[in-house]
Amino acid sequence: MPEQVRARALGAFYGLALGDALGMPTQSMSRARIKDRYGSITGLVDAAPDQPIAPGMPAGSVTDDTEQAVLVAKLLVEGRGRIDPHAFAGALRAWEADMIARGSRDLLGPSTKRALELLDAGLDPQQAGVTGATNGAAMRVTPVGIANPVGDRLLDAVAQASMVTHNTSLGIAAASAIAAAISASLDGADLGAALDEAERAADQGARRGKWVPGGEIGPRIRWARQWVRGMSRDNVADAVAEVIGTSVAAQESVVAAIALVEVLEHDALTVAAQIGGDTDTVGAMTGAILGAQHGLAGLPADQVGKVREVNRLELEPLVDELLALR
DSSP, X not given: OOHHHHHHHHHHHHHHHHHHHHHGGGTTBOHHHHHHHHSSOOSOOOOOTTOSSSTTOOTTOOOHHHHHHXXXXXXXXXXXXXXXXXXXXXXXXXXXXXXXHTTOSOOOOHHHHHHHHHHHTTOOHHHHTTTOOBSHHHHTOHHHHHHSOTTXXXXXXXXXXXXXXXXXXXXXXXXXXXXXXXXXXXTTOOHHHHHXXXXXXXXXXXXXXXXXXXXXXXXXXXXXXXXXXXXXXXHHHHHIIIIIOOSSBHHHHHHHHHHHHHHHTTHHHHHHHHSOBSHHHHHHHHHHHHHHHHOGGGSOHHHHHHHHHHHTOOOHHHXXXXXXXX
């Protein structure tokens, strides 16, 4: 495996963790409240005591985005590229139980929780996720993008990784977009070409799950990329927060991350942290794409080092095993 591919893969996974940690203190808060509570965020900061999801968490802490991505990576390695749905469900339940034991409020999202309840009731794994239209599959899909080249194999792997919780046209399309942007970047595509692949993968991924109503991911990515080009930093933040949206809905937060990357590049991470809504997930997806583009050396070393230290995060062995699958 060429060294530059490994550097980009490490950049993708550590970029996910960095974007997640930058957005941790502001998640589920409004833009106005973020500005009032933290001022301008330019780096990793402690969560305020009144943070609704992660009160008082230390600067650099990651959330469910990174932890579930690590979970997916381990299952991919154990399954030699395939994820067993029952093993996935069991791992998600164990993860949430551990979070509860740690006193965290950062638990499973609405789509995942509903899917696991249906599995417990005896529903087939292929049916459990047929209402999941949030960003849960997209937030944890980075390992799938690292382990698979762009094409049908990648789309198959995304659909399989999404099936238990997000087996819908929106859920799979959103995850396909993020995975394709990362995978194409690993193979040397520039940012424009990587985001073009994201559009194509979203269009194709939308055909793989149960259709659910809502603005479609591929067309929304195309529109958003064109609309934000040439905007100033402040205008992009307004456009994303007020029109594209930053909620857990797949057609908002996933499109928001791609729009930020399209026009802001490295500024996208700090804007994502201040934009309001699902800031940790928007930041995680933004960071994964930027890290895949620029490699680990393209991320701020001091901030990555802090995230590694605070979370005892050593992703190199996992990344090497994912690249062996690729």
